[in-house]
Amino acid sequence: MDVEFIRHNFEDSYNGVLTKTKFKLGVRHLQMVYMFVCSLVLGMLRGSNGVGVLAIADYTRKNDTYVPIHNWDMRIQGTVLSSFLFGYALILVPAELYLKQMADKLILTAVLLINGGLAAAMPTIVNKGGWIAVCNAQFLMGMTQACLTPVNQKLISNWLPPGEREVFGFIIQGAILIGTIISLPISGLLTESRLSWELIFYSQAMMTLSMAVIWSLLTGSSPERHQAMGDTEKEFIRETLAGYHQKKLQKPWCRILQTKQFWALALAHSAANVLFVFFLFEIPVFLHSMHLSIRRCSWQAALPLVAMWVVHIMTAPAVELFYRFGHINFLFDVKYFRKIINGLGTFGIIIGLTILPNLVSNWNHLGVIVLIGTLGLVGLQFSGFLENHKDMTQNYQGTLLLMSSVVASTLGALVPLVSGLVIGDDVFNLNRWRIMFMSLAGFYIGCNIVYSAFASSERQEWDGTLKQKFGYSNDVTNMELEELSQSKVNNRCLEEDTVV
Structure with a gap:
């Protein structure tokens, strides 16, 4: 987990005509609730990892639990936790480039299933496979969790009109940090049980796998593919997106790095x-x-x-x-x-x-x-x-x-x-x-x-x-509709002179 929880504020290269409407609550907001809970659950999984690894090596509980305590010093604990973070960092760019184009709810379902399955298997991996096997499992968990933000962003763009995206994007991305905060005291409380650290991972698995089932059955990748979506709300979303499009721009990766x-x-x-x-x-x-x-x-x-x-x-x-x-x-x-x-x-x-x-x-x-x-x-x-x-x-x-x-x-x-x-x-x-x-x-x-x-x-x-800007904005996003460089302005003036 890092400071990316406010990344939703930035959306590349969009412009268009945005209009206000009187349509209020709808099925799209229920979709946002499910996305919030998914982010919350995965945030809880992130936050409880550190406490879980600490409890694995807590020798003060050696004779007070039903589960084995392992002799993991700080080097091993650090390697295990770094594995998750390195997996997360590795997939950030590929997930942003490719998963945003797909925007299928099955991607988020797969993320939940993989993380839930690994959490359920983690006690066996720790006890039978050792810390190296745990590093591999944590690395895979980090890779899949890096997919959460781009998938959420694309689903939000499919479901919500532009005027609602910023608020719900902030709430959904903030759910990751909220889940991290909630998971710390809960994980500490679970370690005092007789199952100690194993109960942390089993709880992670129960929450994540349950949410995977709920998400796969009750949500849709877009309004058109949601069975409970009414025609009125579908038409409302289509109208608000009619004049809102992304400009075809090639991202200057190398120039930014220089x-x-x-x-x-x-x-x-x-x-x-x-x-x-x-x-x-x-x-x-x-x-x-x-x-x-x-x-x-x-x-x-x-x-x-x-x-x-x-x-x-x-x-x-x-x-x-x-x-x-x-x-x-x-x-x-x-x-x-x-x-x-x-x-x-x-x-x-x-x-x-x-x-x-x-x-x-x-x-x-x-x-x-x-x-x-x-x-x-x-x-x-x-x-x-x-x-x-x-x-x-x-x-x-x-x-x-x-x-x-x-x-x-x-x-x-x-x-x-x-x-x-x-x-x-x-x-x-x-x-x-x-x-x-x-x-x-x-x-x-x-x-x-x-x-x-x-x-x-x-x-x-x-x-x-930009030397000069043409266009207008409204109260929804204060977005400029068209921005022209000075060269474009000069070319336009030359064309008008030619016509005259």
Whole structure:
């Protein structure tokens, strides 16, 4: 899991005439409910993996469960968790390129079935196949979960008129993070049963396989293929999409990779994702090293994720309105505003990472508050670096975010692996944890220095700088219908002169 939960905001190269209608609730909204639950279930599977792997090696429960406890040190645990993340990062681009063209509900059914089947088989894989077999299973789970976002985006575009896509896209993608948050305390509670870690994976399997059956029976790939869809609602969707189409543009992959502005943006994205992965998978281990129960660790590890989500929801619109209507735009350019917001978040995060290892000897409410505040500031940074995607391009916002997500996901996948190498088999060694926290702080400083030095909020050359714009917009999306370069304007004027 990474900061991709707001990727739905960016849709490449669309324009058209959008109209308002009075049609309200319909079958399409029930379809969105099922998509929300699917994302929630898969998010819960992601979040419970870290607690499940920690419980596998919890020797404090060796004589207190019906299931075997395995001697997995931090190196093995880190390798297992990194396998999932590497599988996720590997399939991001292929899934975005090819699965968006298919948009069949069977793809999401397959994702649910594969993840549910592997979760059901995980206790056998752990006990019989060993950690190497578990790495293979986790790698496959990560590959299939990378398909969730592009499939959801395409299904949303099939089912919803343009004016409803942003809200429901945000809700459905946000369900992944909500599922991750919910799963942490629930998984910690399940580990206290006699079945311990095996119950976590069996619960994952039950939820995921049940949702696969419900999804396959009660949903459709498009309104035309849904048996419960009425003719009135079908006609409504067809009318709203009649003038809305995607422009035929070839994505400038190489040119984007050659710009320093992209890499500055990607490094800022990577820093946030690395911190997120560290808090999701390594903070429960860090808390467990202070002799806290897994149940208590999972509860405290969930709170920073809640803070990040709440801060982002509350600050993103407020920051944008403050800039647009608070006369800040008259004082300095938007690129400085983005960097100031990002810098404030970075400063607080560095302080938090520096303080946390020093609170171990007397871990109390202050430690939990610092833990919450440190990751919560990432939600503030989303209003900084993540908004640059929209500033830099009008035609390739989704593509730009996808490319930075690949870089961020790849570096995030290294976090459990590096943590395992640093901590090793001495999880109670505070000096090793201090090295890990300081290394993370140094990485965060370096990435955000590069962002502050080279990031830009100006529209890039590979997107096509527009000198004049023709067209109009309405209240639904404020979308420009046609944008013409100066050369096109000159050609039009020459044609008119010729006719005269």
